[in-house]
Structures are given as C-alpha cells and as structure tokens.
Amino acid sequence: MSLLALDSRWRRLHDPDWVSPKSGRSFGGLIDIGYDHPDPWPHGDLQGSGQEILEIGEDKLSADLCRCDGLRFVRAMLALPIRGSDEAVQFAVWAHLADADFYRYLDDATGETPGFEGCAAWLMNDIPDYESETPLEGALIAGGAQERPRLSLNDGPLAEAQKAGITFDALLDLYAATGNDIRPDL
Template identity: 55%
Template sequence: MSLLALDARWRRLHDEARACPCCGRQFSGLIDFAFAQPDAWPHAEPTPGMPEIVAGEDRLSPDLCRIGEDRFLSALLSLNVRGSDEEVHFALWVAVAPKTFYAYLDAATGDGPAFEGGAGWLMNDLPGFESDEPLPCTLLPGAEGERPRIRLADGPLAALQADGIGFDPLLDLYAALGDDIRPHLAAD
C-alpha cells in the first residue's frame, strides 16, 4: 500500500465509481496534461478533431511543429508522485535541430533507424516554473509507439524529475493549468 492510499482525496481520484457530489464529475486516476502547441506558435490554436494546422510554411500537428526554420517535437516530461508508485505526464514541446527532427520523423515513419534522441530546448512553461529562456534538455527515446522523453539537466523542474512531486503541489499545478480538481476531491 502506498502512503498516499491513506489520503481520502487520493482514493477519490482513483475511484472510477465515485461521482463528485457537487457536479457528478468522475476520475480514474492521475490526469496527464498536453500543451497543444509550442509557446512560440503564432497562429490559431488547434481545436479537437483538427489533425493539422497549416499557415503558409508553418505547420502544427499533435506531434510535430514547424515555425519558419525552427522544428519542434512533442515529448513527455514525467514526474513521479511522491508516496505512490505512479507518474504524471506532461506533453510539452521541445525545439530541436533539423537533424534530430528528421531522425525522429524517419524513425516514426519506418524510413530510418530507431530514434536515438538528441539535445533540445523546452518550449512550454509549466505554471510556477516559468523561465525567461528556453531550458536545455535531452530527448530520450520513448517506449515503442510513445513520444520521446524529456530529461532536464538542472533547475526546479529537473529537481522534480529527480525527487518527484507531492500530491498537494500536483493538485496546485493542475489548478494553475486550468483544471482545479481540489473541490471535487474534498468530500463525499
């Protein structure tokens, strides 16, 4: 049993049969979050069901982006949740060199060897972890069929990757991302 199993809010978050008494919302565990585009994307935001946005030479799909000469990949930043054996995942955009971009594309389409990863720069800010400059990172190959993984070298997000995130700070992060689930977990 994990330490978090003692927290009623944690149990409510993982109880698929439970409905929030105020609104009926149901949960089935941790909520992963995806940024739809790099912060630098200057065009309209994607909408559900729109597989690709094309604006002149710029392109945005759920996994790939091109803005002018810049190339971006969507990758996963994973954080262990302290007191549990679970991870929460954030799909963030990483600027990469064209060589890395096309190596990933070739691997994904079967036209090249497996993606080996590469250097990049984190191009989305998680609330509370904003940076004036893009954060350098390393992309690691993901499991078969998964996005690459983000590994940060230093800074507060790198510390979270190493040490994990507490449940209350995770709930605060969800709220800052626009989904405050705290009231829905408060009581039966």
C-alpha cells in the same frame, strides 16, 4: 500500499466509482496535462481548428510535429513522479530540436532510417511554477514503438522535480494552474 492511500483525496481521485457531490465528476486516476502547441506558435490551437494539420504560410502544426518560424518541434512526454506513490503525472509538451536531430527523429519515426536514440532538446512550454525566461535544456529520449519520446531536463527546479517528485498538493496546484482545478471535487 502507498503513503498517499491514507489521503482521502488521493483515494477519491483513484476511485472510478466515486462521484463528486459538488460537480458530478469522477476521475479514476491521475489526469495527464497536454499542450496543444509550443509556446512560440502564434496561430491558435490545433484542436480548436477542426483540422488534423494547421498550416499558416510556412508554419505547420500537427498533433506530434511542428514547424514555426523555421524552428522544428516534436511532442514529447515529461513525467513528474508523485511522492508517496509509484505514479507520475505526464505532461505532453513540445521540445525544440536542431534541424539535423529533427530529421533523424522523423526518419526513425517513419521507419525510413531506424536507430534514433535521442538528442539535445529544449522544453518549449511553460509548466506552472516552473516558468523560465529561456527554454530549459534537456535530452529527448526515444520512445518505444508507437510511443512519444520522453524529455528529461538537465538542471533547474523542474529537472529536480523530475528526479525527486512533487507532492500531491503540488499536483493539485498544477491542475488548478492549467485550468482543471479538481480540489473542490475531492
């Protein structure tokens, strides 16, 4: 049994049969957070466009790949473990790769040249409470078949949160800061 099982908010978050009397919402577990595009992308949301691929001049955005101002990005998962549990909240973020690494990743993903194991990468989305003036450096780690790669940061507060985890209250604050304040429902 996890320590968080003692927290009634944690139990309600994980109980698919529990319905909030305030909003009628139920959750059934952690809510992952996704970013539609890398922060430098200036052309609006892919999801709101109604298209599978959004192309503006030389810039191009799909659900997993992006080219913007000559830079190349891939969608990756960044996990923050929740202290007192064996779970982690997953962020679907964008990572910038050097051109050669991007093409090696793409060749592996399409099956043309398998064997991509990872490369240097830079986080291109600001996570609330972990914002940075410059992109955070890390490593892109290849995922399994049909899985997005993972992003592991090298240093700084967000890298420390990846290693040590965050509290449940910090998670609720992150949800609120990303537009999904569930605190009143728990």
